[in-house]
Amino acid sequence: MRKLKCVLGTLALTLLLAVPAHAGDLIVSAAASLTNAFDVAKKTFEAAHPGVTVVSNYGASGALLKQMESGAPVDVFASADQKTMDQAAAKGLVDKATRRDFVRNGLVLIVPADSKLGLKSAADLAQPGVVRIALGNPEIVPAGRYTKEALEMSGQWSDLTKKYILGNNVRQVLDYVTRGEVDAAFVFSTDAMQAGSKVRVVMEMAIRTPALYPIAVASSSKKPEAKAFVDFLLSAEGQRILGTFGFKKP
Amino acid sequence: MPEFLSELLLPALVPLGLTLKVSLTATAGACLFGIAAGFALSRRNMPGRELLDALCTLPLVLPPTVIGYYLLVLFGRRGVLGLWLQETFGVSLVFTWQGAALAACVVAFPLVCKAARTAFEGVDQNLEHAARSLGACEGSVFLRVSLPLAWRGVLSGTMLALARAMGEFGATLMLAGNLPGRTQTLSLAIYDAVQAGRDNEAMFLVVLTSLVCILLLLASGKFLKLSPQT
Numbered sequence: 001m002r003k004l005k006c007v008l009g010t011l012a013l014t015l016l017l018a019v020p021a022h023a024g025d026l027i028v029s030a031a032a033s034l035t036n037a038f039d040v041a042k043k044t045f046e047a048a049h050p051g052v053t054v055v056s057n058y059g060a061s062g063a064l065l066k067q068m069e070s071g072a073p074v075d076v077f078a079s080a081d082q083k084t085m086d087q088a089a090a091k092g093l094v095d096k097a098t099r100r101d102f103v104r105n106g107l108v109l110i111v112p113a114d115s116k117l118g119l120k121s122a123a124d125l126a127q128p129g130v131v132r133i134a135l136g137n138p139e140i141v142p143a144g145r146y147t148k149e150a151l152e153m154s155g156q157w158s159d160l161t162k163k164y165i166l167g168n169n170v171r172q173v174l175d176y177v178t179r180g181e182v183d184a185a186f187v188f189s190t191d192a193m194q195a196g197s198k199v200r201v202v203m204e205m206a207i208r209t210p211a212l213y214p215i216a217v218a219s220s221s222k223k224p225e226a227k228a229f230v231d232f233l234l235s236a237e238g239q240r241i242l243g244t245f246g247f248k249k250p
Numbered sequence: 251m252p253e254f255l256s257e258l259l260l261p262a263l264v265p266l267g268l269t270l271k272v273s274l275t276a277t278a279g280a281c282l283f284g285i286a287a288g289f290a291l292s293r294r295n296m297p298g299r300e301l302l303d304a305l306c307t308l309p310l311v312l313p314p315t316v317i318g319y320y321l322l323v324l325f326g327r328r329g330v331l332g333l334w335l336q337e338t339f340g341v342s343l344v345f346t347w348q349g350a351a352l353a354a355c356v357v358a359f360p361l362v363c364k365a366a367r368t369a370f371e372g373v374d375q376n377l378e379h380a381a382r383s384l385g386a387c388e389g390s391v392f393l394r395v396s397l398p399l400a401w402r403g404v405l406s407g408t409m410l411a412l413a414r415a416m417g418e419f420g421a422t423l424m425l426a427g428n429l430p431g432r433t434q435t436l437s438l439a440i441y442d443a444v445q446a447g448r449d450n451e452a453m454f455l456v457v458l459t460s461l462v463c464i465l466l467l468l469a470s471g472k473f474l475k476l477s478p479q480t
Contacts, residue, residue: 066445139446165345165427165429166427167427179326180328181345
C-alpha cells in the first residue's frame, strides 16, 4: 500500500511538473538570426507587461513554419524572409491583418579572423585553396536562400556546389566559421556582428529581394499580448533595441 | 511506379549506402577496441579497473550531443587531435564520412566493451591456466581459449553496436554535419526531409530504415544461433 502511494505520488508530481506553458506564457517563434536581439527585447517587454513571460523558440524560418503547420502552439511568428511568411499566410497560420515588416538585414561573405587565404571578394571563392563554403540549407534557411540568389546572379552557384557545407540554420553556419571548420561562409550582417572579432567580413553581397523580416500574430493565438509584442518591436524603443544588434529599420 | 523509383527509391539509395558504410566501419572499430577493453577489464589484477570501466561506459550514458561536442573540440581544425591529423596525414574528420564513422564508433563502443567484459569474466580461468601450463603464450591463450569461449557474448554486443551505430544522430550531426551525399545518413536524411516538409520522402525513409533494422535483427538472430555454444 505504501509502495502504491509512493508510485501515485511520483506520478502526480511528474504530471504537475509536466504541465505545459501556463497562461502568462507568450510563445514567440523567431528566425535564428534574431536570437540575441529578441533575448534582450523580450526582457524589456516583460518588464513593461508584468505577469507575461515570453518563451522564445529560435530556428530556421522554414523549420519553424513546419512546426506551426504541425500544430505547435505559437503566438507570434517572425521569419527572416517574405517567402516563409507568405507560405504561413497562405496556409492560414498567421493573422494577415497583423503582418508587418519590422527589420531589414544584409547578406555578407565572412571568413574566420585568422584565415590565411586572403579572400577579397566572392569571386575568389573559386580559388582551389577554398575547400569548404558554409551556407544555410536554401530549402529551409532564408539566409541560405538569399545566398543561392546572390550566387546565381553572379553565375557562381553551380560552379561552387562541391564546396558547400549546408547548415540547418544561420547560427550553425556562423558557428562553423568561428570554429575555423570552413574557409568561408554566407550569413546575415547581424550574425557577423554578433561573432565580433572571431570573423572578418569580406564583402556585402548584392541581393535582388531585400532581406525584410516580417512578423505576425499566429491565427491560433488568443492572447492580447501577442499583438502588444508585435507593436512593441515596431515602437521606437523596440527598434532601438533591434538597432543595437545591427538590424536596420525596414 | 517509375515515378516512385526516380523520386523516392533512387535518392534513398545514397543515404542508405552511406549508412551501411558508416555503421559497418564504426562497428568494426567498436569491436576491435571493445574486445580489447573488455578483456583488459575482465582481468582481476587490473589496476583502476572500476574507474576505467566507468570511463568506457560513459558514451552510453552521456547525451550524444555531449559526445559530439567533445569530438568536435578534439578533432576540429583547431582541436589538439585535429591539428595533429591535419599536419601529419593531411586529413580532417569534420564534415567527412570518416567523421561520422568515428562518432558512431564512440557511441557504439560501450556496448561491445560491456558485453565483452561480461563474456570474458564468464570464461573458466582454469582453462586459461591449463593452456598456459601446456606452454601457450598469453596471445595464444587469448586467441585460442578466451576469445572462442567468450565469442557468443562478444557477438551479441557487436550486433547491438551495429544497431546503435546505424541509428546515430546527435554526435554525427555535430562532428560530420548534414551534407547530402557525403555525411547524410538515413537518420539525418529523415530529419532533413521532415524539416523541409517533404513528408512523402520522410515516410519512405522511415519505412526503409525500419525494414533494414528488422532484416538486421533477423540476420543477427540466425547468426547467433549458428555460432558455437559455450
